[in-house]
Amino acid sequence: MGANHSHGHSGGSAVPSSRATVWATLAVIVPLALVTLTALVWMWPGPPASTAERPVNLQRVSGTITAVTLTRCPEEPLADGQPRGGPKADPATCGDARVMLTSGPDTGHVITGALPSGPGSQTFAAGDNVILIYMPDSGSGLDVPPYQISDHDRSSSLWLAGVAFVLAVIAFGRWRGVMALIGLVITFVLLLTFVIPAILAGQSPLLVAIVGAGAIMLMVLYLTHGVSIPTSMAVVGTLVSLSLTGLLSYAAIGIVQLNGITDESSFYLDTSYQINTQGLLLASIIIGSLGVLDDVTVTQSVTVTELAHANPGYTFAQLYRAAARVGRAHIASVINTIILAYAGASLPLLLLISVGEQPIGEVVTNPVIATEIVRSVMGTLGLIAAVPITTALAALASTRRAASGHDHVDHSPLPAARHRRRPDALPDPLMRSSS
Structure with missing residues (x-):
């Protein structure tokens, strides 16, 4: 991504931004920041009031397997005298394990628990760190052991x-x-403390996503790339492109008639928490697009700035055309990245559809596939729009800066070219004519 170009460049001093450019940028950025901050404070959710039913006296404790004793798996249950034909248990999952507890009320004790042996169960071996479910006094009346092996402990x-x-x-x-890592922390903090709790509190997922994306964009971009005109142009370009992505996504979701329910998680949120899953889908498109948009907009803004520094005489049209060529190459690669990312995330579903040998028409109209198509197409349209928008803004700011600092522009060749020229060589005709 780009660097902070407000401190000049090696081998020559940067032309300062014009006063009009600075004030015009502040006139956009300052109100945007104030509106975002006000909305963030106003919409900040209160303490969570979870209504989910939690099991009583249920704890997660850790331990280390000291020994595993495998036994023969039980025979399949019969149906009308014939095996049911369901998936067979893995022989490596049938048996018991001795576990040294490393947390919980019985730390230091060794317990014996049955290995999980259902379909898809993981395999365990001596030396594995595991997570166990501790259920004292379950009160169910069933003969359930207090410790049950649940999963591998992956914390380390x-x-x-x-x-x-x-x-x-x-x-x-x-x-x-370091700044990028701090920005990553800010992103996760806002997602976990504002976006998710606010949606669970019943606020509009679309409005929450817009405010959250705006806050992330302003803080992370300026923190990572510095406070400068190129960064500000990237911020404005991201805001305009993100707004266009939201409008297009809103229209597409209505036209394709998607309700946002594509899996058990979205169904549970709709039935148990009455979350607007259609708005949640729109919010996910906006937040997901932001992660790629800031890459494109910062790259375009910095590219224009570097071209303007290397060629102070470039006009707006020349800067735009040169940077747009870079943007087209960038977009071509990003589009493939987006499609592959969605395909990778949906690979199990694609395999399942392939096994079922469904016609391509039925596959495309499947709600899950249709949702991913809309998500990727709308995100791609936003990215395509981000290139001309950001490039035009950055080129306008750069040409105004060059015009205001015309008397200070260094028309001599670039430092590298000066060092390569022999002392007795004649000046370049273009340089001679420009001087």
Whole structure:
């Protein structure tokens, strides 16, 4: 992504932005920031009042498997004297495991629990760290053991992956990498403390997504790329493109008649929490598009700025055409990235459809596939619109800056070209004519 270009460039001083450009930018950014902050404070959800039924006396404890004893899996139940034909249990999941508890009320004790043996159950071996469900005094009247092995304990491996990610970002990006990590933290904090709780509290998912995306965009872009005119042009371009994406998505969802219910999670939210799943789908498109839009807009804004610094005499049309060529190449690769990302996320569903050998017409009109098509198409249209919008804004700001600082423009060749020229060589005819 781009860098902060407000501090000039090596080998030559940057032309300062014109006063009119600065004031015009402030006239857009400041009201946008104030409106976003006001809406964020006004819509901030209160303490959660969960209505979900939670099991009584249910705890998650950790332990380490010390030994596994496998036994023969039970025979399949019969139906009319014949096996049911269901999936057979994996022989590696039938048996018991001795577990040394490392948390909970019985820490240090060794318990024996049955291995999970249902369809799709994981396999366990000695030395594995596991999560167990502790159910003391269940009161159900059934002979249920207090400890049941539930899953692998992945906390250590996830922490290791997280540390490796942080070190790699800082090692490559240095201070800019640190700022990017802080921006990532801000994004997760806003999603977990504002967007999700506000939607669960019954507020409009669309309005929550707009306010949340605006707050993320303003804080993360300026924090990561610095307070500068190029960053401000990227912010404005992102805002306009995101608004267009929202309008197009709203129209597409109505035309295709999608209700947002595509899986058990959305069905549960609709029936148990009365969440507007159609609005939730629209909100997910907006938030998902923001992650790619800021990449495109920052790249275009920085590209225009670099072209303007390298070629101070470029007009608005020249800057726009040169940067648009970069944008078209970028969009061509991003479109493929989006489609592959959605295809990868939906790969199990695609395989299931392929096994069923359904006609392509039925596959495309399936609500799940249709939702992903609308999501990817609307996001792509927003990305395509972001290139000309941001490029035009950045080119306008750069040409106004060059015009205001015309007396300060360095018309000499770029530093690298000066060093390559021999002392006795004649000046370049273009440079001679321009001087």
